[in-house]
Amino acid sequence: MSIASATQASEVSQPRLQRHRRGPHPGTMAAALLVACFALVPVGFVVWVLVQAGWETAVSLIFRPRVGELLVSTLLLQVLAVPLCIALALTLAWLTERTDLPLRDFWRWMAVAPLAVPAFVQAYAWDSTFPVLRGLWPAVLVSVLAYFPLVFLPIVAQLRRLDPAMEEIAATLGDSPARVFLRVVVPQLRLAICGGGLLIALHLLAEYGLYVLIRYDTLTVAIVNQFQAVYDGPAANLMGIVLFALALPLLSLDAWLRGNRRYARVGGGAARLAPTARLGNAWPLWMLLPAVTSALAVGLPVITLIRWLWIGGEGAWAFAALGAAVWQTAFYALLGAIVVTLVALPVAWLSARAPGPLQRRIENIHYYIGALPGVIIALALVAITVRVALPLYQTVATVIIAYILLFLPRAIVSVRASIAQVPVELQQAASALGDPPWRAVLFTTLRLAAPGIAAGMALVAMGITTELTATLMLSPIGTDTLATQFWARTGEFDHIGAAPFALSMILISVPLCVILHRQAMGAAGR
C-alpha cells in the first residue's frame, strides 16, 4: 500500500470545527473550585462558633485566666524553640555544606534523620528515660530536637542553589570567609530561614503528644483534653478559635514570604562547587555539635527503644495487636494517600499547566488550611458531622476528610512539580499523532509524572502513619492504628508495650527522610 492511500484511509470523514477554548478546562476548574470550597469548612466552623456562642459566652470563655496561662506557655515555647531551631540548623548546614568537616555526608543525614522519629515518640524516649524532665525547658529541648530538620532542609537546599560566584566576587571585594558568610550567604538564606521557622512555629502550635508526655500544657493540649471530657462543647471550640487566631498571623507571614520568593540565582553562570572553609585544628570542637545533636535526636530514641525491647524480651511484642495496628494503619495510609492525591490532581494540574491569579488563590487556600493545627480541623469536622451529617460522625470517611485537609498541600506540591517537569511539547506531540486530549494527558503527561506523584503519595501516607491528634479525635471506636495504640500504651505507662509500635512508626518513616533529603540535595542540579 502506498503512503498516499494509507493516509487517505485514515481520513474517513472531515473533522468538525469546534469552538476554541480559552483559559483552563472548565471541568478541571470546577473540580478545583469544589475542592477549595470544601477546604474552607474549618473557616466556616470558626465563624459559626463565634456566632453560635454569642458575644457574652465567647468573652467569658476566652478571656479567663486559664486561657491566658495557656497563651503565655504556648507563646513562650515559640519564642524559645524557634530561634534555637534556626541557630542549630544554620550552624549544622554551614558545617555540612561549606566546611571541610570530616564525615559531612553522614552528619547531613543525621540532621535529617530526626524526621523519622515522630515528635511524640521523641518525647516518649525522653520521658521514659528521664522521668524528671518536666515543664518548659525540657519541652523546648525535645521540640528543638524533633523539629529542627524542618528548617535545616530548606537552608541546605537554598545553600546548594546559591551561585558560588557571589561568594567569589565578595572575596575579590575584600571580604574574609567569615564576613562572606554573614554578608552574602546568610542574607540569601533569609527566605529559607523564615519559611522553615514558620513551619516549625505552626508545628509547635499543633503539637499535642509531645507536650502531654513532657507534662507541659499548651493551648492544643488543653483543647484536646477539654474535647475528650465534653465532646463538642463550646469551651473547646472557643479555645480552638484562640489557637486559630495564633495561627493566622503565622499563615499570613508565610503567604507573604511565598509571594516574595524569587529565584536565588540572578545570573546563570557555570555551576561550580562552592568554596569550603577550612576548620583547621578546630575540627574536633566543631564536630561536637553534630555529634551531640544526633546523639540526642536520633541516638537517644533508638537506644531507648532497643532498651525497652531488650527488657521486655519476647513478651514486649503483642503480635496480634501489632499486626492489627499495622493492617489498620496501612489501610488508612493507603486509602488516604490515594484520595488525597486524586483530590490534589485538578488543583495541581491548573497551577502547573494553566496558572493564573484565581488558580493561585485556590492553591493558597489549601496551604492555609493544611497549615492549621489538626485539632481545629478535627473540632470543625466533629461539629459539622454531629449537626448536619450525623451518619458520617466517627466514621472512616470523616478521618479521611481530615487527612485531605491536613495533607493536601504535600500532595499538591509533589504532583504540581512532577507535572511541570513533563514538557508540554510531549503532550502536544501526542495530540499531533492523533491522541484525543484525555489520552494525551493520561498516557503521556500523567504517565511521565507518575514517579513524582508516587513520591507525593508516599509523603502523604507517611504523614498519616504518624498523625495522632486528628486521628485520636475523629476515628471510629475500635480504631487501632500504630499511633493510637502507641498512645494508649504510653497513657498506661506501658513503656515496654509501646516500644514495638514506636519502632514500626520509625521504620515506616525512614523513606520520608530519604525523599526529603533527596529533594533538598537535588535542588542544586535544577
Place this chain on the structure above:
Amino acid sequence: MNVLSIRGLDKRFGATQALAGINLDVGKGSRTAIVGPSGSGKTTLLRLVAGFDAPDAGEIHLDGQLIADAAGGVPAHRRNVGLVMQEGALFPHLSVLDNIRFGIRDRSDGEARALALMDLVELSRSMADRQPHQLSGGQQQRVALARALARQPRLMLLDEPFSALDTGLRGQLREATAQILANAGVATLLVTHDQEEAMSFADQLVVLREGRLIQAGPPQELYGAPADPITAEFLGPAIILEAEIQSGVARCPLGDVPVIEARATPPGTGRILIRPEQIRIASPGAGDTAATWQVVAVEHAGPYAQVTVKQLSSNAPSSNLVFKTPSVDLSPVGSKVALTVSGPAYRFSTSA
C-alpha cells in the same frame, strides 16, 4: 613595569593538565585578552590569578609581589584584584547602590563614591535604589564593573563579561568598558572564547590551547602571522594551501603570491595562509585565459555573500575555495572567473 607577571604556571585537575608552563606579562594600564576554545584553561588561569584555585607549580606576581606559588598564596580577599563575571553575579539581596559600595570599607564617603562610579559607568543615578533583577543584562554588567572598580583594584579580571548579551549591546558595552578601564588606568585581563571580541578589545592577545600558551602578541600581528594553522583558523576565516615557495614567492592554486615568513626557511614546499578578505574576483574578459576558476555556489547574506569556487583543472571538492565577498557585482553560478590576491601570504614555520 608589569602589573601581572606569571612564570611557569602549572595546574592539574586529577588526570587533566589544565595549565602547563604558562608565562605571561601584563603591563600597567594595558589590556590583555586570553582566547581559546572551551577547555583550553583560560578560566582556570583567571581563577588562579584571582586566588580561587592554587597552582601546582610556577609563580604569580602582582606589582612585583609574589601572590601565589606551589607552596601557598595570598587569600583572594587580600589580593585587591577586581573581577567581573558572566551575567554580573550581582548580590540579589542588595540594591544597585549597596552592590557598588559592597567593597568600600570607608563608610563615610561610600555613597558619594558609589554614585560617582555610577556616573563613570554611565548608569543613571536614579537606578541607585533598584534591585538587580529589575535591571537589563547590560545594566547589570555596568553595576558589576562599577562594583569591581570601587576598590581601585591593581588588576581587573573580566570573565566572559559580554557573552550573555545581545550582539548589538555586546559591541557597545565592550567599547564602553574598554574606555572606562582606560580612563581608570587599570590593567585588564579579559577571558573570552570570542576571538573578534578579543581582538577589538585588547592590545595584547594570548591564545591558549589544551592548557598551553600557543602565542601572545598584538592582535593584528597574531591574525596575520599565527603560530600554526589551528590558531590561524581560530582567529578568523582562513584559507590554508600547499605551495611551492622560492625566493619570497609562493606558487599555489591562486597563482604566484608574495610570501612573508616567520623566519628564513630554505626553498621548498610549505603551507601558506591567505585570509579570504585578501581574495578578489576579477571580472573576466571573454576568452580570458586567466579564468581558471568557476563559481559553483553563492549564498547571499545581506552586504556580503559567501562564494564557493572550484578550480577548472581539478574536480576534487577538497580544492574548492569558500570565501566572503561584497554582494555587489557578483558573478553568477557557473561563470568562469579569475582570482587575485592582494597583499602577501604568510608561510607557517615548518615546525608547526
